[in-house]
Amino acid sequence: MxxxxxxxxxxxxxxxxxxxxxxxxxxxxxxxxxxxxxxxxxxxxxxxxxxxxxxxxxxxxxxxxxxxxxxxxxxxxxxxxxxxxxxxxxxxxxxxxxxxxxxxxxxIDKTWQHNATSLFQAAQEGHPEVVKCLLDAGADPLQKLRRCSLIKKSPLMAAKQGRPFLRICNPEKWDRYSTIIAMLEKAIRRPSADDLATTDPNDDSSWLEKHPFLKLMKSSK
CATH class of the missing domain: 1.25.40 (Serine Threonine Protein Phosphatase 5, Tetratricopeptide repeat)
Incomplete structure (x- = not known):
């Protein structure tokens, strides 16, 4: 046993x-x-x-x-x-x-050759689903590729360069890059968490400072 x-x-x-x-x-x-x-x-x-x-x-x-x-x-x-x-x-x-x-x-924003990120690669190659996934995960749309001190390119610039000049030339490719461009432009306009944390929703002074014409109209009443 x-x-x-x-x-x-x-x-x-x-x-x-x-x-x-x-x-x-x-x-x-x-x-x-x-x-x-x-x-x-x-x-x-x-x-x-x-x-x-x-x-x-x-x-x-x-x-x-x-x-x-x-x-x-x-x-x-x-x-x-x-x-x-x-x-x-x-x-x-x-x-x-x-x-x-x-x-x-x-x-997610780790870089490799010439400071390119995964978001830049996806935008340059025309992959809207990947771009959306990366943006949703918090990828920085403003981080640029730098080949040298004088040549810098953002994911948005890469997408615009990849889109055909006219849609009739290649409708499918034009639509893909147009979708990417729209997503990147929206992400760039989106306020950051820090901006939202320091903004008083009841204070319209900062917004009015950017629109002096409307400020003049408000004070003239």
Whole structure:
């Protein structure tokens, strides 16, 4: 009986060590049991999952104990560190972006090459669903890409440059970028939380200062 108990204990211990070793090796190597197309070779499977919009594979990594969602991995396309959120936003995978920004604590305005954000990438590539998701999560519409001290471009500028000159040229593309432009313009006009906290709703002086003509009309009564 004692021998049987010792054998069972050895089996359980071996299974635990095997599972632990498998998870550790998988996490370190970036291997995912879910099939991926792997558009770029030699990069972490988490990046590949975000690039391809594979929600199941993304969730697999997010469920691994010890996986850091904010870590950047080497891109198979550029050879430079990048976060999966950029790739998901760049390629228009709104569901992956939604998982990353809504369900997990990720630094949404983090930048990469030339100070570009995920919002900038989505606006430039013409992905309205991703732009909406990022704006709803609190992305800054005023953070600009900086190629040098003289060249700065906001997500709104990128969207306007991406829209065709005339709708008749490409109606579908014109509509996509027009939707993005409208969302960004609305986000830019939206008052911040600090502005709302310091504004007295009963005090119209600040508003009247911006409209002297109306102030004159009010005082003339």
């Amino acid at each position: 004692l021998r049987i108990h010792q054998r069972q204990q050895w089996i359980y211990t071996s299974f635990f060590l095997f599972t632990l070793g498998f998870c550790t090796n998988t996490l370190g190597a970036g291997e995912c049991p879910i099939s991926l197309e792997r558009e770029c070779s030699g990069e972490h499977d988490f990046l590949a999952a975000c690039r391809e919009g594979n929600v199941a594979a993304v969730n697999y990594f997010l469920s691994l104990e010890g996986f850091d969602i904010n870590e950047q991995f080497i891109s198979g396309a550029t050879g430079k560190p990048i976060h999966g959120l950029f790739l998901a936003a760049q390629n228009g995978h709104a569901e992956v972006v939604r998982v990353l920004v809504n369900d997990f604590n990720i630094d």
